[in-house]
Amino acid sequence: MEYLDFELPIKELQEQYEKACAIGEESDVDVSNTCKQIEKKLSDTKKDIYKNLTPWQRVQLSRHPNRPYTMDYINAICGDSFLELHGDRGFKDDKAMVGGLGKIGDQSYMFVGQQKGYNTKTRQYRNFGMANPEGYRKALRLMKSAEKFNVPVVCLIDTPGAFPGIEAEERGQGEAIARNILEMTRLKVPIIVVIIGEGASGGALGIGVGDRVLMLENTWYSVISPESCSSILWRSWEFKEQAADALKLTATDMKKQKLIDLIVKEPIGGAHANREKTFTTVATAIEKEYATLKDLSPKDLVESRMEKYFNMGVYKG
Amino acid sequence: MIKNIEIQLNEEDMAWFKRTKKGIQTATEDKKDVPKGLWYKSPTGKVVDAEELERNYYVSPEDGYHVRIGSKEYFEILFDDNKFKELDANLTSKDPLKFVDKKKYTDRLEAAQKKTGLKDAVRTAVGKSMGNDLVIACMDFSFIGGSMGSVVGEKIARAADYALKNNTPFLLISKSGGARMMEAALSLMQLAKTSAKLAQLADAGIPYISLCTDPTTGGTTASFAMLGDINISEPGALIGFAGPRVVKDTTGKDLPDGFQSAEFVLEHGFLDFISHRKDMKRKINLYLDLVLNQPLREKTA
Numbered sequence: 001m002e003y004l005d006f007e008l009p010i011k012e013l014q015e016q017y018e019k020a021c022a023i024g025e026e027s028d029v030d031v032s033n034t035c036k037q038i039e040k041k042l043s044d045t046k047k048d049i050y051k052n053l054t055p056w057q058r059v060q061l062s063r064h065p066n067r068p069y070t071m072d073y074i075n076a077i078c079g080d081s082f083l084e085l086h087g088d089r090g091f092k093d094d095k096a097m098v099g100g101l102g103k104i105g106d107q108s109y110m111f112v113g114q115q116k117g118y119n120t121k122t123r124q125y126r127n128f129g130m131a132n133p134e135g136y137r138k139a140l141r142l143m144k145s146a147e148k149f150n151v152p153v154v155c156l157i158d159t160p161g162a163f164p165g166i167e168a169e170e171r172g173q174g175e176a177i178a179r180n181i182l183e184m185t186r187l188k189v190p191i192i193v194v195i196i197g198e199g200a201s202g203g204a205l206g207i208g209v210g211d212r213v214l215m216l217e218n219t220w221y222s223v224i225s226p227e228s229c230s231s232i233l234w235r236s237w238e239f240k241e242q243a244a245d246a247l248k249l250t251a252t253d254m255k256k257q258k259l260i261d262l263i264v265k266e267p268i269g270g271a272h273a274n275r276e277k278t279f280t281t282v283a284t285a286i287e288k289e290y291a292t293l294k295d296l297s298p299k300d301l302v303e304s305r306m307e308k309y310f311n312m313g314v315y316k317g
Numbered sequence: 318m319i320k321n322i323e324i325q326l327n328e329e330d331m332a333w334f335k336r337t338k339k340g341i342q343t344a345t346e347d348k349k350d351v352p353k354g355l356w357y358k359s360p361t362g363k364v365v366d367a368e369e370l371e372r373n374y375y376v377s378p379e380d381g382y383h384v385r386i387g388s389k390e391y392f393e394i395l396f397d398d399n400k401f402k403e404l405d406a407n408l409t410s411k412d413p414l415k416f417v418d419k420k421k422y423t424d425r426l427e428a429a430q431k432k433t434g435l436k437d438a439v440r441t442a443v444g445k446s447m448g449n450d451l452v453i454a455c456m457d458f459s460f461i462g463g464s465m466g467s468v469v470g471e472k473i474a475r476a477a478d479y480a481l482k483n484n485t486p487f488l489l490i491s492k493s494g495g496a497r498m499m500e501a502a503l504s505l506m507q508l509a510k511t512s513a514k515l516a517q518l519a520d521a522g523i524p525y526i527s528l529c530t531d532p533t534t535g536g537t538t539a540s541f542a543m544l545g546d547i548n549i550s551e552p553g554a555l556i557g558f559a560g561p562r563v564v565k566d567t568t569g570k571d572l573p574d575g576f577q578s579a580e581f582v583l584e585h586g587f588l589d590f591i592s593h594r595k596d597m598k599r600k601i602n603l604y605l606d607l608v609l610n611q612p613l614r615e616k617t618a
Contacts, residue, residue, distance in 0.1 A: 081613055083603055085547060087586035102609035108610040134586060145546060148522060149608045287528075
């Protein structure tokens with residue numbers, strides 16, 4: 001288990017608790033009272049810390065190395081029914097963008113999402129969850145295929161951004177994302193989007209236009225990462241905490257601004273603290289949202305989706 | 318006793334072990350592509366018992382080499398209990414161009430028919446796969462390199478049409494060197510004919526699966542082989558438009574390792590997945606259950 005800086009009090013108590021229990025097991029000393037006391041203190045501390053997370057702390061949690069990634073969700077939710085599909089039919093199979101068909105209960109869904117790696121080797125293999133144009137084109141191909149067969153789409157978003165590379169520009173990173181956004185506004189099947197980690201700008205929105213956009217509690221979604229924002233506006237990387245505050249990038253703030261539809265609760269300590277519970281919560285949320293969309297005609301579905309986006313923006317006069 | 322036998326041998330008996338006629342006597346058309354022996358030797362040199370090979374879906378168990386097989390074997394693998402109804406079984410090629418190369422096209426056709434027992438380079442059929450109807454068109458490489466002429470194009474179009482009329486998913490197993498030169502532009506236009514039929518199938522929302530097997534090259538990749546709702550393949554299959562020899566000769570460059578292998582093609586975004594032959598039936602039907610949003614059938618292939 002890895003701990004973030006603000007989680008250190010939890011780490012200390014956890015270690016104390018384990019030590020005390022070990023003494024109890026190894027000797028005849030009765031430590032059950034001590035253990036209980038520490039356990040209570042641990043639970044109080046956790047509640048206290050996680051109840052009052054700052055935006056920056058949530059950003060840290062959204063990037064926690066133990067946090068579940070897209071394929072973890074898909075495998076847990078769909079089990080054996082998941083069939084991964086590859087390729088953009090044009091250039092490459094982008095490993096930073098995954099997709100395929102799977103079932104939740106009796107219903108088939110087309111899943112797409114960015115995939116991060118869990119160690120140095122796989123992080124490189126997945127390009128840190130930063131998709132190239134071919135990744136967005138693969139996602140669009142799968143979404144169009146889902147539309148053809150009237151299968152709803154689920155997008156799981158977790159990216160520090162679309163890949164800013166020379167070749168990505170040559171192949172039209174902007175065009176690829178733009179095309180996805182346009183096609184997703186008028187796709188004739190329900191689209192449910194879930195931000196499961198980082199939702200960085202166009203890289204996220206490129207698979208992020210949907211009838212329902214859900215954010216897990218400890219994720220962020222904005223036009224830029226707090227670090228980059230700090231570097232541009234403060235001319236220094238040091239002001240990421242302030243930038244995180246200023247950007248209003250947390251689930252709560254995004255909901256307040258009516259830019260997302262729903263916040264999905266995470267277990268105390270974050271999604272990674274109880275992965276199974278997180279998976280179940282997300283699966284249930286997807287099923288629940290789909291139930292509200294499945295009976296809409298394609299026309300009504302697209303109209304109300306477009307209407308939602310027409311209403312975004314704040315202005316005077 | 319020994320002396321006795323020696324006396325009985327005469328010239329005619331001697332011919333049994335003494336070669337009287339020089340050279341190879343077997344006509345080319347009588348030669349077999351795959352020797353029907355007890356053993357099969359894979360390209361990496363692994364030797365496998367022929368019966369074991371058959372039980373293992375014609376995949377060499379030690380090195381996973383997928384031996385080239387034809388429609389007979391694929392139907393056996395994919396249709397339940399090898400039960401199916403063949404479609405348009407009697408369509409055969411004509412020779413509209415009176416084409417002659419080293420041989421007359423008509424002679425070539427006749428020889429191929431005699432050698433393979435097939436009418437042309439594709440067989441189409443409908444049957445149950447894991448309990449549900451499936452139309453399969455499967456090419457036979459042994460028939461003039463699985464080349465696509467008017468008969469192949471027409472049979473594929475008619476099979477797709479059958480799928481369309483009966484609302485049945487369509488699986489096309491490509492195994493071809495490309496278009497049939499002896500039918501020239503008639504052959505070329507089969508690319509358009511088959512693609513048009515697939516467009517109708519797509520508009521009707523009927524799933525079309527393209528299984529690219531070793532080899533899928535030339536005109537097949539420039540038409541139906543690359544047009545599946547999913548394109549899938551077997552390990553190590555050669556898939557490409559221009560064959561590796563042509564590319565090498567034209568560019569004068571050494572080809573990268575694994576050039577045009579199924580794995581290479583997957584990496585470059587043109588395949589959805591590669592599956593071992595033994596899992597093929599299950600995976601095809603899993604895809605169909607998922608995309609048609611129907612209950613998953615038992616996972617027994």
